[in-house]
Amino acid sequence: MSSSSGVTIAIDAMGGDHGPSVVLPGAAISLERRPGIRFAIFGEEQAVLPVLDGLPKLKAASVFHHCDVSIRMDERPSQALRQGRYRSSMWRAVEAVKTGEAHVAVSAGNTGALMAMAKFCLRTMAKVERPAIAAIWPTLRGESIVLDVGATIGADAQQLVDFSLMGAAMARALFGAEQPTVGLLNVGVEEVKGQEEVREAARFLKETAISGLSYKGFVEGDDLGKGTVDVVVTEGFTGNVALKTAEGTAKQIAGYLRAAMSQTWMARLGYILAKSAFDRLRDKMDPRKVNGGVFLGLNGVVIKSHGGTDAEGLAAAIDLACAMAENGLLGKVEEALRLFHERLTAETVVEVAPETI
Structure with missing residues (x-):
């Protein structure tokens, strides 16, 4: 059992086909396996709090933030970004990674909307044209x-x-x-x-x-x-x-x-x-x-869970998020890209130098 001490996961509680009724029990399962993790939970209070009240261990390990907008699973990314920026549970979860409140964001919501918000909020790393x-x-x-x-x-x-x-x-x-x-x-x-x-x-x-x-x-x-x-x-x-x-x-x-x-x-x-x-x-x-897709190439780590998964699948996505935070995924990606592009630049300089003499 891993303690995951010091790792905070930002959760979009409204994401997925089932919302808080699956997302929060999934977080509770992950907490049982990794007692040291903490959660920043974002969602509509009337939907989240009744479920959270029934999970006292999760509630004690969490900070809840009310959001008055939820992104629909069929919403166009451009529309979601326009209407849900700054106010939606999805945006606020990603933003928590940017501000340092959380190490990783997890959402089971609309994939296109999540990628659009993650790119807009976190931006791509230097030299990376498109994330994966x-x-x-x-x-x-x-x-x-x-x-x-x-x-x-x-x-x-x-x-x-x-x-x-x-x-x-x-x-x-x-x-x-x-x-x-x-x-x-x-x-x-x-x-x-x-x-x-x-x-x-x-x-x-x-x-x-x-x-x-x-x-x-x-x-x-x-x-x-x-x-x-x-x-x-x-x-x-x-x-x-x-x-x-x-x-x-x-x-x-x-x-x-x-x-x-x-x-x-x-x-x-x-x-x-x-x-x-x-x-x-x-x-x-x-x-x-093996539920959970990792967004790579951004200045922050975001995990996309399958929208139709159950609590066990959501817990697997959170477990993956913890592993990525504990093992320094962001730093490893940044270092790999930096060393590679520094080498390319150095080789280019060497190649063009004789022609400029």
Whole structure:
């Protein structure tokens, strides 16, 4: 059990399909696992306080802030930013990271609105053109990181390189890997395959010795589940499709198993005899265990929880937020980007110097 001493999590209590009725019990579960954490909770008092009053341990570990605006799950990002800036529970949770009241913000709300507010409030790090959303991906080897899974639709070679740096920094923070392996998602492993932006990023990563990561080349879709590399890099459209496909496949397999186990009495008997094995399989395939997308490239850490998750899934997102704060994700990303761009600048100076003599 981790104490998470000194970590404060800002919670958008109104986010998600179920709002405080799921968000706050999820926070309570995480508090049981990490008794040292504290919460800054933002939401509408008439919706939040009745639930919070029923969770006395969580209430004692929290500071509540009333907000008179909530962002709808179907609201356009531009509209949410225009109407919810400064007043909504989502904005106030992100702003708490900017002001230093909290180390990380967690929301299960509208993804587009959350990204728009996070970018506007926290701003992107120097040299980062676009942020990315990184997801934890269960694999045969354990877990990998996949990014981007929805923040940036389309990405040029430089952005893919930046994603590689940020994903590797997250792997060092989450997995403790000194030289995490990185692969670019592509339609084949041959160097001639794929879009030009992907091939250009591959050439750069292959020819440039970058500290803090080990580039392993192209990976294909089936490598995601194998865990071939620690970090898989792609642009947001492809990454989001892959994520939704994996979630749907997990549900499909679970449905097949339930149907197969209930067809005959022999099947039901077999299920009873192998229940422990099926329980382990169900636990491994449970998307709630790896719930939480990390916004990378911003001057602050924001975690996006799946909007339809339950309390256990929300707790997993908060656990991830704690891990990112405890292991210094923000500092690791900043350092990786700084060293990389300082090196690029130095190499550029060396290259142009002879021509200017």
